[in-house]
Amino acid sequence: xxxxxxxxxxxxxxxxxxxxxxxxxxxxxxxxxxxxxxxxxxxxxxxxxxxxxxxxxxxxxxxxxxxxxxxxxxxxxxxxxxxxxxxxxxxxxxxxxxxxxxxxxxx
Amino acid sequence: xxxxxxxxxxxxxxxxxxxxxxxxxxxxxxxxxxxxxxxxxxxxxxxxxxxxxxxxxxxxxxxxxxxxxxxxxxxxxxxxxxxxxxxxxxxxxxxxxxxxxxxxxxxxxxxxxxxxxxxxxxxxxxxxxxxxxxxxxxxxxxxxxxxxxxxxxxxxxxxxxxxxxxxxxxxxxxxxxxxxxxxxxxxxxxxxxxxxxxxxxxxxxxxx
Numbered sequence: 650x651x652x653x654x655x656x657x658x659x660x661x662x663x664x665x666x667x668x669x670x671x672x673x674x675x676x677x678x679x680x681x682x683x684x685x686x687x688x689x690x691x692x693x694x695x696x697x698x699x700x701x702x703x704x705x706x707x708x709x710x711x712x713x714x715x716x717x718x719x720x721x722x723x724x725x726x727x728x729x730x731x732x733x734x735x736x737x738x739x740x741x742x743x744x745x746x747x748x749x750x751x752x753x754x755x756x
Numbered sequence: 757x758x759x760x761x762x763x764x765x766x767x768x769x770x771x772x773x774x775x776x777x778x779x780x781x782x783x784x785x786x787x788x789x790x791x792x793x794x795x796x797x798x799x800x801x802x803x804x805x806x807x808x809x810x811x812x813x814x815x816x817x818x819x820x821x822x823x824x825x826x827x828x829x830x831x832x833x834x835x836x837x838x839x840x841x842x843x844x845x846x847x848x849x850x851x852x853x854x855x856x857x858x859x860x861x862x863x864x865x866x867x868x869x870x871x872x873x874x875x876x877x878x879x880x881x882x883x884x885x886x887x888x889x890x891x892x893x894x895x896x897x898x899x900x901x902x903x904x905x906x907x908x909x910x911x912x913x914x915x916x917x918x919x920x921x922x923x924x925x926x927x928x929x930x931x932x933x934x935x936x937x938x939x940x941x942x943x944x945x946x947x948x949x950x951x952x953x954x955x956x957x958x959x960x961x962x963x964x
Contacts, residue, residue, distance in 0.1 A: 656843050663836040670828055677816065677963050687964060694959035698952050705835050705948040707941070715774045715785060722789055726796035730803060737808035 662704045669697050777938050784942045788949045791909075795953050798905060799960050802898045813890035819878065819899070821962050827870050828958050834863030835951045838944045845924065845940050848931040853924050857940070860947065861917035864910050871907050875900075899961060906957050909950045916943055 673693045676686055703709040708716050775781040806812045841856030878899075885900050887893040920943045923929055929936055 656839075656846075659836050659839045659843075663832060666832045666835075667829065670825065670832070673959065673963060674821065674825055690959050690963055694955055697955045701835065701948050701952045701955065705839050705951075706945055712774050715782075718774075718785065718789055722792035722796050725793060726800055729797065729800040733800060733804040734807075737804050 657704050659704070662700055665700055666697055669693055669700075778942075780942050781938065781945070784945050788945060791949070792953075795905070795956065798898075798902050799956060802902060802960065805892075805894045805898060809892040809894065811891035813888070813892070813895050815895075815962055815964070818881070818883070818888075818890055819962055820874075823870060823874055824958060824962050827867055828954065830863050830867050830870075831951045831954050834860045834867075835948050837863065838947050842937070842940050842944050845931055845937050846933050850924065850931050853931070853940075854921060857917060857921040857924060861914050861921060864914040864917065864947075864950075868907060868910055868914065871903065871910075875903075902957055902961055906950070906953055909953065913947050913950050916946060 673690060676689050676693070679686065702719065708719055772779045772782045775785070837856045837859040841853050841860060844850075844853035844856055882889040883896045883899065885897055888896045920940060924931075924936065924940065
């Protein structure tokens with residue numbers, strides 16, 4: 650199947666990946682809320698990973714079932730994060746609280 | 757492939773349903789999906805430890821991202837040389853394929869060299885597997901385990917690529933969109949996966 654498709658412009662994909670990496674680094678120095686930075690970074694990382702999987706790994710030109718198999722780890726990974734969240738949310742002092750001087754003095 | 761399968765049923769009993777070119781490709785995909793779960797667990801575990809820790813250091817204050825940004829760039833470049841090498845195999849250009857595959861292996865080797873340098877520097881600054889001067893001791897543990905696990909994959913990939921470069925260099929290896937293309941494509945799948953994982957590691961361990 651991969652032999653049948655026309656080769657995409659790989660240098661263009663390279664350029665996209667390069668630009669997205671530069672944007673990622675720029676984002677962490679922006680004076681915006683930490684949550685926005687986190688969401689932006691995760692979105693950028695997923696777009697970069699998708700570009701690599703779709704074009705470099707030819708997933709775009711494969712059968713759809715193979716694509717479904719390929720995204721299962723992503724779903725299981727997200728599920729795992731939500732399974733772990735309740736445990737960690739129960740911990741009294743978290744990173745963001747500890748950054749405030751008052752919270753450090755409490756314990 | 758299907759004609760071969762019909763005339764030699766004992767050699768190739770059936771066509772792979774998802775990847776008609778070869779079973780090997782399906783095999784690599786399934787291996788990579790399993791491997792992705794391994795990295796997924798490591799990164800989810802990292803997130804959980806960090807979220808649950810009171811004094812997790814801010815990574816980019818201590819790890820430094822200039823070098824790792826360059827390492828990211830290097831892996832992206834080596835992914836491009838990999839697909840260009842595959843393209844050259846398809847177009848029966850052995851010299852070009854050889855050059856691109858060798859460059860890919862070189863990119864991986866430089867990446868490993870830089871990682872060794874980075875680890876040495878950080879260990880010198882006090883980042884250890886069991887602790888560090890900046891806060892939660894798990895910061896060092898998770899850093900070395902995650903980047904080490906990825907580095908082991910790069911090491912495997914560089915060895916894999918060197919073997920495949922030699923295979924393609926051999927005059928008896930037939931070029932073109934057949935067996936060789938398939939073998940190089942499977943190598944590429946592994947190599948791009950290593951790049952993809954680094955994109956995640958760079959984001960979650962260095963930038964966030």
